[in-house]
Amino acid sequence: MSLGAHLIELRKRLFLAALAIVLGSIAGFVVSDVVLAAMIRPISELAAEQDRNASLNFTDVSSAFDLRIQIAFTVGVVISSPVWLYQLWAFVMPGLKKNEKRYAIGFVAAAVPLFLAGCAAGWFVLPHMVTLLTGFAPEGTTALLTARSYFDFVLKLVLAIGIAFVLPVFLVLLNFAGVLTAKAILKSWRIAILAVTLFTAIATPAADVMSMFLLAIPMIGLYFAAAGIAWLHDRRAARIAARIDLELAV
Template sequence: MADFVDRARTAVTERAELPGMSLLEHLEELRRRIVRSILFIVGGFLVAWFFHEKIYAFMQEPITLALSRHHMPTQLVYHNPIDPFNLYLKISFMGGCILAAPFVLYQVWLFISPGLYQNEKRYVVPFMAATIGLFLAGAYFGYRWVYPGSLDFLLTFDKDFRPLIEINEYTDLFLTVILGLGITFELPILIMFLSIFGIVSPRFLWKNIRYAILIIFIIAAVITPTPDVLTMCVFALPMLSLYLISIAVSYMVHPAQRKKRAEKEAAS
């Protein structure tokens, strides 16, 4: 831990020595990026609201199919007349955030790019593509395999009961699983940034892999909708694979390795 803190302090100090904007200019730039990000999210919300019924039909499909396979009523219920309206607001907001994510991420990149070295700024395209691609891959993995499998497992215990599945509770479970996996798949992006700034190294990541495995299984236990070990492993194994990929990413973008490649190219 002390080594990690020292690396972070060194990286921050090195960036502080780079010529750049003053504190007030940084704050003004931050305000500008936040305002633009909010405008993108509002625009995404309006677009998602126009398709809110189709979005919810897409979200409801896994539970509808699972209930049909178990010969149970497929219509969900609500307790308060305002619940459907609030539900559509929620899913429209989440949909708007997802639609606006590429534009918001670009604003984040524009804010941090002045603190990067010139040769580090070329990572903007891989950053955008990998961030969006990994999130969609995690969300699809959850929607296509993990979530339907979890619902089938849970409904096997409901044979003696009549299900009254409330729309808000179902939506919260859906978002927890799908967004949780989507965000979890962003691990290589996090490692990439930490490695670019020299805060972590491939050696550090490999040396502490046993702690990473423990943390991964703890996270999997938190976001897993079922209590069985098999489903937790289904969550944990992709996360562990992503951690191993992150070590390779760290090796590629770490300053020490980039310096060695630059010296080798200069010598040749």
């Protein structure tokens, strides 16, 4: 394809991706009441558990509408992700070699469900994070949470844990690229477990040990699963290298 044809193809893919996001955002605006109610629930539980006044506040005239737009856009990006991911893949795929396509398909097929599972785990620990962080306020005070800041906190927490679940896939990708060996991954298992434990301890209150383990166990399991896949790949690469050396020696 010529440069002009590539640009036309890119414009077509971007238009379809943008259209999917717009339609998804419209659907997101329709369900924004449900999403907002789910977000406010931890604040209501906070007020009951800590016996203090806690509420979500809108500090200016347009902040309520702005929050609905933010929620709508976020939901739109999530529910339209199969469409815009496919458009991105369809644009990039013709330029990949056969083995590169196989690796890319495997990466996307593993990363997307793991990211969604991580986001679900982030939503699971959200009430604990709200309780933990607001618990540092002195007794008798009122928790007045700004709507925009609270939404940003929720979004960053959910995305952070979602990305944490995808990190083992990047370890496998680095191994396949020859940057990282399975031996190096396994050698760092103590550091990995310590990092996961600290992360889950921060994400859940100290008193809620069960939630900490429910979050830590799958993350540690994913780390060792990545090490196992890397080990199998290293063995296969070693066999291929040995066969090539044998053929060259003959």
